[in-house]
Amino acid sequence: MTKTKDFLSVSDFSVEEINALFKRTEELKKNRFQDSFKNKAVGLIFQKPSLRTRVSFQVGVWQLGGQCMSLSPAEVNIGVRETIKDAALTLSRYLDLIVARVFKHKEVEELAQFSLVPVINGLSDLHHPCQALADVFTLKEKRGDLKGLTLTYVGDGNNVAHSLMQITSMLGINMKIGCPKGFTPDKNILALTQAQGQKTGASIVVTQDPKEAVKDTDVIYTDVWASMGQEREAAKRAKIFKKYQVDKGLMSLAKKNVLIMHCLPAHRGLEIADDVMDSPNSVVFDEAENRLHVQKAIMLKLLGK
């Protein structure tokens, strides 16, 4: 089978495809075991650590009746031990699907360019598309109609923020981003998603004031202040981001039934206070669970099942 598609960023799918994926996800959540991946092999390549992505893909493939292997940087080291092109061409002879977590987005693009089987981005410096799909699926489960909701992202304008900007602008969800100067989202992604939002009636506003960002919002979303690969900046960032911590004070400015979201892993006491993470408004573990269900829908779609 020649591959039809890769999934490197949310915008690789149309609005119709995303809605169909959500429908499939609902079914897969109810009926977890199938044999559609019988005789299929999936390879997971990680250049960075992972708990959720690794385990949810591995369990997901198993629940679909396929085989899955996870390859650490020590074993594969793509781009160093051999070129990404050679690794992609070789892996295509063994596998039916590749999931890759890389440092630079260019690396997963190159892998997809040369791979003869579909490639899923399991996180790059620019995007985390599986996460955004699971997050908005969770929001839909909790709130039903998505149109007109406002999701506020507080913290670093990073990969997770970018993927959320893409999906919210496509589905008509307003987004407010509260982040310090110098840590705003990528300018190109902002311009593209704002243009997309104009078509669906979704606004994307960036402010440096976290209080203004969360005022009357439906969802507060946060992520680590220093992403994987930025560990050396962690102490400096902790000072810069101090007033962006999602604590009870910030939460009290949002709607009473505000949902608290985080892609995890969380640094409790830094970007999110313990009592907020553990509050009844928090749906962080639902998001983590939904990674499993939504990724199964994505894999089935990419393999034409």
Ligand code: CP
């Ligand atoms: N949210 C997420 O991708 O978690 P991991 O880094 O543990 O895979």
Ligand code: NVA
């Ligand atoms: N922004 C974080 C997300 C982890 C799931 C990182 O890239 O490390």
